[in-house]
Amino acid sequence: MVDVTPHGADLIPPAEVGEMELYHPHSWWTKYVFSQDAKVIAIQYSGTALAIGLVALVLSWLMRLQLGFPGTFDFITPEAYYQFMTMHGMIMVIYLLTALFLGGFGNYLIPLMVGARDMVFPYVNMLSYWIYLLAVLVLVASFFAPGGPTGAGWTLYPPQAILSGTPGGTGPGIILMLVSLILFIIGFTMGGLNYVVTVLQGRTRGMTLMRLPLTVWGIFTATVMALLAFPALFVACVMMLFDRAIGSSFFMPAIVEMGEQSPHNGGSPIMFQHLFWFFGHPEVYIVALPAFGIVSDLISTHARKNIFGYRMMVWAIVGIGALSFVVWAHHMYVSGMHPYFGFFFATTTLIIAVPTAIKVYNWVLTLWRGDIHLTIPMLFALAFIVTFVNGGLTGLFLGNVVVDVPLSDTMFVVAHFHMVMGVAPIMVVFGAVYHWYPKMTGRMLNEWMGRFHFWVTFIGAYLIFFPMHYVGLVGVPRRYPELGDTAFIPPSVHTLNEFITVAALTVGFAQLVFLFNLFWSIRHGKEAGDNPWRATTLEWQTAGTPPPHGNFGKELPVVYRWAYDYSVPGAAEDFIAQNDPGPATQGGPA
Amino acid sequence: MAIALVLVLVVVGSVLFHALSPWWWTPIASNWGYIDSTLVATFWITGAVFSAVVLFMAYCVYRFRHKEGQKAAYEPESRKLESWLTLVTAVGVAAMLAPGLYVWKQFVTVPKDATEVEVVAQQWQWSYRLPGADGKLGTSNARLINADNPLGINPEDPNGQDDVVVEAADLHLPIDKPVKMLLRSIDVLHDFYVPEFRAKMDMVPGMVTYFWFTPTRTGTFEVLCAELCGTGHGFMRGIVMVDTEQDYTSWLQQQSTFAQLTGPAKVGALADQAKAVAAME
């Protein structure tokens, strides 16, 4: 039938190069702080990302308080609202999700899953984290700068981003933002090169590309995309920095600022938008593809069934990655670019729906005739599918150029992107944390806190963002700190806004329970053992839990099969580990 | 188990919410009913897909949840099923895209008889300019803007002299006449958005953007800014009144032209400035 394995057991070639000497830390500092071990770096990345993510979460509460109860909180002026909004959006997308999926999960899982002792360039990997931390600190500094952080929106569109009508526009706010992004990109590039080279060169014997777990495929493709997309943001940031600091006019045409003729001349604001979205759209998938990969493995493991259509899943990931570089201007249908671009970008955008739909089909078909264990990771995976399908489908509204015209820049868009790139990937993050925490600490997360966290988060998030689409449909624009008396907005919309705020605060509270659980279970969680989920992939077959420095014992594991030999007919157990020479299967020895 | 029930409830709840909620778009006041129909068609298709996928999941969770002694099937892939699903999806996507592009073609094709109306945005107010008796708008340039010439109209251009200038006041439009809205900003990005007209477009300093529509209902409509333009963004409102032909004419007669506003005294000074700017560029 299918030939997922090019090599049989005896065909696995001997190692061509001997193992390299690993760097061994000698002091507490080099072991836990300036560590070159990908697992420690992963935890540093994750901890930093979650900490700054908490700031973004609190900012979302403040925004929701203002939207639900306008006029009640004096300190939330329009300036403050825009600052909260900008920092919330930027932190969530870049400093939380990108850093967590690639720097966090990427660092932890890639070496373990491909059977390597560490990343290929451990020193550069360490630098990557410290530069990321610096980027976060610069970002945080902007909260304390005179005039506060920038309030230009996470899209940072010029000219307003660097003018006086926008908070932080003429103060240090915008400069710190741009510098922080530039640092982030430098740090990311160091890590990213590592992830790519490790996947390509660091795999253990027998681990062919088509035997990689989908988690690795997702993170790998996302990293390649990020390496191609971030440079566009990088140059945009540098050019804007020049416009702001030394009077160049890349993005600044001749304008009149608050009654004064500005010295700028001849630049193009739309050029910035092209650069931004050439980065910004792939960015959506940089967050989504790792989530796709991880959720595939969660579903397969907890449904005790091979992922359905593995090869199709790999090609869908790669195809989505490639296509996502030719759809960026669907964010610009009403930007004033040439209207004929609309035909092209609407077509490419809707074409992407096909490989995306295939992924969804294959997830749900994996459930079909499975042996579904409703563990917490599985629950979060199911919640991911629901929210991702919901958000993906509203993408068909916004991608279909003419339907986007009435909806663009309304709360419909806010609801859409939160569903698809906010809630859905976060569900996977949670699922993944419940799944791999036992490997990282040796203990399970507390079950009851976990279930409470799941139910409140899933139902709550749906109640926040599903009704929000209808607020947008009424015509309420996004980025409005209050609606005032507007004839076409009925009072019931205000009631709905109050409801959404209450839901948002409730969901926020549940996240504190999650954070508490993370700390509490380190000491009080149930002992996990090496392989509590009875999973096939290599990270569960390490020489101890948490895995020691160097990951595996004396010998690196040799891989005989794909990552999805669950419930193989006739096998003694309902899983066969990748490094088990055991019986022949479709994905195993020929 | 609870999760299977909740998944069903998500579908039922979402469908009921859609059907029963009072929150729907404002009654349309332009010719873009096609946009509304495409949107409704998209709701039907996507709603069906959402319900099907989530209900299928609910069934799987219910039917195949772990029980003592249960074993999952082993089926790596099915070429046939995957090809069929791909095909059906492609057809569904094309069914949404085709009408979408068809309507977009109309949206970007401005009828020949459309009257030009200029909207000029600045932080944070709306101004307008209508062509005078000659039916043509004069040229403009941001460098010409000053207190006497807030829209930067070129005083040297004869076409501009009779242009009607409506500074920071309401715009009136006659019913059933197609209009091409020429959009200009003198400082940052803005977006001219009237929910009832369905159309919107960003206004970009340094260039002129546009969209067209035909007002189909008289009344007073609120203009909102739909592109973040600084702290006043949420408060950047205006009014468009769609009038009968008669009302429109009488409104128009009360407005002043560019020549009237500048007056002979200032014309000389403005013209000098125009020459200076022209020399600079």
Ligand code: HEM
């Ligand atoms: C319970 C969780 C969350 C709540 C209650 C929430 C709430 C909000 C609110 C009220 C806004 C401003 C809407 C406006 O006025 O236009 C916003 C904007 C935004 N949010 Fe969230 N959010 C949440 C989670 C997330 C997550 C996980 C992401 C990650 C992708 C995210 C990304 C963004 C972005 C990119 C913006 C746009 C900022 C801008 O307009 O410049 N949010 N959010």
Ligand SMILES: [Cu+2]
């Ligand atoms: Cu996009």
Ligand SMILES: [Cu+2]
């Ligand atoms: Cu605005």
